[in-house]
Amino acid sequence: MSDTEALSQSDSEPAYGKSNPFPAPLLKKYNLNGEGSAKETFHAEISLVGSELSYEAGDSLAVVPENAPDLVADFLQATGLDGTQSVTIDERSMTLQQALRDKFDLRIVTKVVLTKYAKLRGNDELLENCGDREWVKEYAWGRDWVDVVKEFPGEGLVAEDYFSFLRPLAARLYSIASSLKAHPGEVHLTVGAVRYEAFGRAKKGVCSTFITDMWDEGGTAGVYFHHNKNFKLPKDGSVPIIMVGPGTGIAPFRAFIEERIATGASGKNWLFFGDQHEATDYLYQSEWDSYLAQGHLHRVDLAFSRDQENKIYVQDRMRENAAELWSWISDGAYFYVCGDASRMAQDVHQALIDIAAEYGGMEESDAAAYVKQMQKEKRYGRDVY
Numbered sequence: 001m002s003d004t005e006a007l008s009q010s011d012s013e014p015a016y017g018k019s020n021p022f023p024a025p026l027l028k029k030y031n032l033n034g035e036g037s038a039k040e041t042f043h044a045e046i047s048l049v050g051s052e053l054s055y056e057a058g059d060s061l062a063v064v065p066e067n068a069p070d071l072v073a074d075f076l077q078a079t080g081l082d083g084t085q086s087v088t089i090d091e092r093s094m095t096l097q098q099a100l101r102d103k104f105d106l107r108i109v110t111k112v113v114l115t116k117y118a119k120l121r122g123n124d125e126l127l128e129n130c131g132d133r134e135w136v137k138e139y140a141w142g143r144d145w146v147d148v149v150k151e152f153p154g155e156g157l158v159a160e161d162y163f164s165f166l167r168p169l170a171a172r173l174y175s176i177a178s179s180l181k182a183h184p185g186e187v188h189l190t191v192g193a194v195r196y197e198a199f200g201r202a203k204k205g206v207c208s209t210f211i212t213d214m215w216d217e218g219g220t221a222g223v224y225f226h227h228n229k230n231f232k233l234p235k236d237g238s239v240p241i242i243m244v245g246p247g248t249g250i251a252p253f254r255a256f257i258e259e260r261i262a263t264g265a266s267g268k269n270w271l272f273f274g275d276q277h278e279a280t281d282y283l284y285q286s287e288w289d290s291y292l293a294q295g296h297l298h299r300v301d302l303a304f305s306r307d308q309e310n311k312i313y314v315q316d317r318m319r320e321n322a323a324e325l326w327s328w329i330s331d332g333a334y335f336y337v338c339g340d341a342s343r344m345a346q347d348v349h350q351a352l353i354d355i356a357a358e359y360g361g362m363e364e365s366d367a368a369a370y371v372k373q374m375q376k377e378k379r380y381g382r383d384v385y
């Protein structure tokens with residue numbers, strides 16, 4: 001029986017999924033960054049045993065978080081509500097404290113939710129400002145619902161008033177960093193902790209810091225899979241692949257290499273990785289080193305932005321190696337990018353177009369069409385966020 005089959009023995013639909021997340025035990029977690037790093041990136045290993053769930057390299061795992069106790073306490077203080085009072089959510093009775101921990105997003109301030117709050121408060125000025133998308137964007141940046149309630153106090157509101165507008169606490173997705181064939185019954189993640197200071201309080205990303213700070217080894221959290229058919233390895237193992245994954249973008253490429261080794265794929269593998277400093281931020285370095293030594297990885301190009309005066313990024317390394325990169329693509333290589341959508345993925349996309357134009361002898365518009373066609377044929381996969 002294959003590893004995948006071992007986890008899905010039943011012919012019926014799996015009992016666990018989005019509407020019924022599997023309570024998965026955390027097996028192990030550790031910080032991948034070295035001492036002195038500005039980053040905090042955790043490797044987390046999660047058990048799927050008993051779930052009947054399976055995944056493929058390139059898929060993501062949704063993790064259902066809990067709000068941190070300090071955020072819940074700050075919210076109760078800002079609203080003046082009693083956390084021990086009993087409330088009913090989805091026909092279940094619980095304390096308000098529990099409801100705020102498990103059921104509502106106390107962090108993300110959106111136009112829709114802020115508008116509902118302005119109406120509830122009868123605050124015309126705030127309501128008018130909510131009509132201006134740019135104003136809301138600027139106002140919401142760095143603020144959470146503790147900041148909003150402090151600024152526009154909610155005298156007279158009861159717990160149910162807050163339930164009427166706060167968004168349900170949603171699961172967050174994480175690119176899977178393991179192959180099920182290499183780690184039967186497990187799924188691994190690479191999670192960057194979101195932390196910053198804003199409006200006088202230390203802010204923490206709900207789910208990333210739930211995983212790094214609150215999910216203890218042996219403890220469980222709800223998980224389910226999100227399958228991504230547009231981010232898959234070539235079916236033909238002899239096809240070469242090029243992977244660009246700086247920072248946490250490295251996650252699916254650990255899964256890809258493990259999968260290629262497990263399936264005996266003969267195609268060449270080229271990795272571009274980058275972060276701030278090589279000494280502290282080269283994620284999974286020992287694994288890449290041993291794959292290189294064993295001939296499972298054929299090229300690694302590194303871009304550590306802050307190890308020299310001029311910032312160097314993965315797209316710069318692509319351009320430096322453009323001739324060879326183009327020769328791989330001409331030979332049918334699949335190209336993948338994972339990580340930051342706001343800048344990196346766009347810069348990598350542009351570098352790919354420029355390389356196609358220069359080395360493929362195409363006009364810019366034809367090069368853009370060529371790259372688009374690669375995407376259409378699923379030869380160019382993007383897992384960006």
Ligand SMILES: Cc1cc2nc3c(=O)[nH]c(=O)nc-3n(C[C@H](O)[C@H](O)[C@H](O)COP(=O)(O)OP(=O)(O)OC[C@H]3O[C@@H](n4cnc5c(N)ncnc54)[C@H](O)[C@@H]3O)c2cc1C
Pocket residue numbers: 060107108141142143172173174175176190191192193194195196198204205206207208209248249251383384385
């Ligand atoms: C398909 C997919 C795959 C992903 N894979 C991974 C992965 O492998 N690893 C990984 O770590 N993440 C990954 N993510 C991102 C992940 O889903 C979460 O978005 C991330 O962990 C942050 O969630 P959070 O709950 O911790 O933060 P939230 O509580 O959701 O807060 C994030 C918000 O905080 C605000 N914010 C953040 N920084 C600042 C700042 N400096 N100043 C002001 N405001 C700020 C922004 O509004 C931001 O949207 C992936 C996302 C997708 C969609």
